[in-house]
Amino acid sequence: MAIVARDILNSKYQPNSSGPKAPVNFSSSIIIADSALLTGNHTINISSESVVHPRAKLDSSNGRITIGRRCIIHERTSIGAASLDPIPSESRDGVFINDYVTVEVGSIIESGGTMIGEGCLIGVGCKVGKGAKLGKSIIQPREIIPDFTVIYSNGTRRSDKRGVTDLKNKAQARQIEVLRRLIPSNPSKFQ
Secondary structure, three states, X not given: OOOOHHHHHOOOOOOOOOOOEOOEEEOOOOEEXXXXXXXXOOOEEEOOOOEEOOOOEEEOOOOOEXXXXXXXXXXXXXXXXXXXXXXXXXXXXXXXXXXXXXXXXXXXXXXXXXXXXXXXXXXXXXXEOOOOEEOOOOOOOOXXXXXXXXXXXXXXXXXXXXXXXXXXXXXXXXXXXXXXXXXXXXHXXXX
């Protein structure tokens, strides 16, 4: 069946999408590219001064997506992706991304109780599985990890005492200001 003009005006039609138009709750100060793809039936919340680059995909089909303040979601990322793991998730929540998080190009964050803590950096091409909890002190039950500790995959730990957290947050705020000028933003398109 051909798509006619009245179908295009229908609020549920979204070109190049794989599902229905997602309900959204945006702060007035976000930057979201016209070519970002938002689909699903659960709410997508994006807080103030966050940036969603072109071709980023936010899919709330498997649960709500919440993105905190001053986050940067780079191009070709997929947030809320369905897990290939056949075991159902214990959580009915989708993805919660805290403040000052950067999700770099081509990364995938699966839905299913996934939590990304404040200030985390999800590197280029990384995959975060459902139920993962990344953050300052989420390692083992009752284990206390000091702030600014880096834990590598083999269990080796390094404490970072350079005091660069405030500098990193200020640099991220400056980067958002530059992106505000570079990325044409039209949040009303998604509402």
